[in-house]
Amino acid sequence: MLIMPTSEEVETLVIESVRLLAEDFDLAALQQPNSASALYGNEGVLDSMALVNLIADIEDAVSEKFGASITLADEKAMSARQSPFLNVKTLSQAVLERIGS
Amino acid sequence: MKQIVITGTRKGIGRSLAEHYLALGWGVIGCSRGEPSIEHAQYRHYSVDVSDEVAVIEMARDVKRQFGEVDVLLNNAGIASMNHCLLTPGSTVNSILQTNVVGTFLFCREFAKLMRKAEQPRIVNFTTVAHPLNLEGEAIYAASKAAVESLTRIMARELAELGITVNAVGPTPVLTDLIKGVSSEKMDALLARQAIPRYGKPEDVINAVDFFIRPESDFITGQVLYLGGVT
Numbered sequence: 001m002l003i004m005p006t007s008e009e010v011e012t013l014v015i016e017s018v019r020l021l022a023e024d025f026d027l028a029a030l031q032q033p034n035s036a037s038a039l040y041g042n043e044g045v046l047d048s049m050a051l052v053n054l055i056a057d058i059e060d061a062v063s064e065k066f067g068a069s070i071t072l073a074d075e076k077a078m079s080a081r082q083s084p085f086l087n088v089k090t091l092s093q094a095v096l097e098r099i100g101s
Numbered sequence: 102m103k104q105i106v107i108t109g110t111r112k113g114i115g116r117s118l119a120e121h122y123l124a125l126g127w128g129v130i131g132c133s134r135g136e137p138s139i140e141h142a143q144y145r146h147y148s149v150d151v152s153d154e155v156a157v158i159e160m161a162r163d164v165k166r167q168f169g170e171v172d173v174l175l176n177n178a179g180i181a182s183m184n185h186c187l188l189t190p191g192s193t194v195n196s197i198l199q200t201n202v203v204g205t206f207l208f209c210r211e212f213a214k215l216m217r218k219a220e221q222p223r224i225v226n227f228t229t230v231a232h233p234l235n236l237e238g239e240a241i242y243a244a245s246k247a248a249v250e251s252l253t254r255i256m257a258r259e260l261a262e263l264g265i266t267v268n269a270v271g272p273t274p275v276l277t278d279l280i281k282g283v284s285s286e287k288m289d290a291l292l293a294r295q296a297i298p299r300y301g302k303p304e305d306v307i308n309a310v311d312f313f314i315r316p317e318s319d320f321i322t323g324q325v326l327y328l329g330g331v332t
Contacts, residue, residue, distance in 0.1 A: 049262045056214040063162045071158060
């Protein structure tokens with residue numbers, strides 16, 4: 001059953017996913033992530049493989065916790081002027097939009 | 102217990118593959134557009150059109166919930182249409198590309214995500230000798246499998262960092278529904294172009310798949326293996 005989460009709940013889920021990824025990939029800069037933590041592109045520290053893993057982890061976590069099947073790397077993400085993968089805040093927003101759509 | 106996902110398990114080679122891995126004690130997760138034809142305690146069936154993106158994502162989510170990790174994916178589901186190119190409707194072209202190319206891609210994308218933590222994750226795609234033999238009457242089918250071969254080679258590189266090998270097996274004609282309706286003269290002429298001129302058997306395909314997925318094959322990726330001596 002789909003549970004519509006609040007933006008805070010989604011951000012918490014994203015932060016936890018980033019923290020676990022940072023452990024797996026030994027990423028010192030993301031050991032204690034927060035809303036402003038840069039992820040991919042510009043100042044982000046994730047390489048493409050780490051990003052792929054993070055996306056898959058978050059899609060899994062959203063399915064488990066909120067009962068929603070989302071695809072983060074969709075056409076909207078690919079064509080967006082601002083990448084949703086820039087930082088925790090933009091990624092959380094992208095997750096929330098897809099759960100609600 | 103190892104878990105193997107096989108598309109197109111209702112009949113033909115897919116069903117033989119499913120029965121083979123069930124006999125070896127694997128958990129088999131199969132799918133087809135129709136109802137299941139296999140009843141076994143370790144067999145789980147999904148009725149899914151492999152080219153339906155939403156349905157494939159839902160299937161992968163459910164597999165994750167029920168079984169956790171997946172060890173092997175066999176992209177066996179495929180359709181063919183034997184026709185002269187001037188007699189092939191656009192709808193047939195779309196349908197073949199959707200099932201053979203889009204379906205293979207979607208299953209690779211969604212199930213590779215479930216294979217990231219498996220010990221020896223393997224993907225085996227299915228191509229055909231119709232592509233290297235440039236068989237007349239099979240333009241769209243062969244073209245769709247050429248695309249599958251490209252997917253195989255590039256995904257092998259992209260998924261190598263996740264430890265997933267991606268290879269393809271190219272069977273010769275096997276007496277299944279896929280070639281029903283093709284005249285025996287045509288089939289004889291086709292077989293004559295193989296180094297070993299006989300019909301393939303499901304066991305031939307199983308043997309090639311077994312080779313790709315065995316633990317010792319972890320240094321083999323991006324390869325296409327044609328049967329029957331076709332090069």
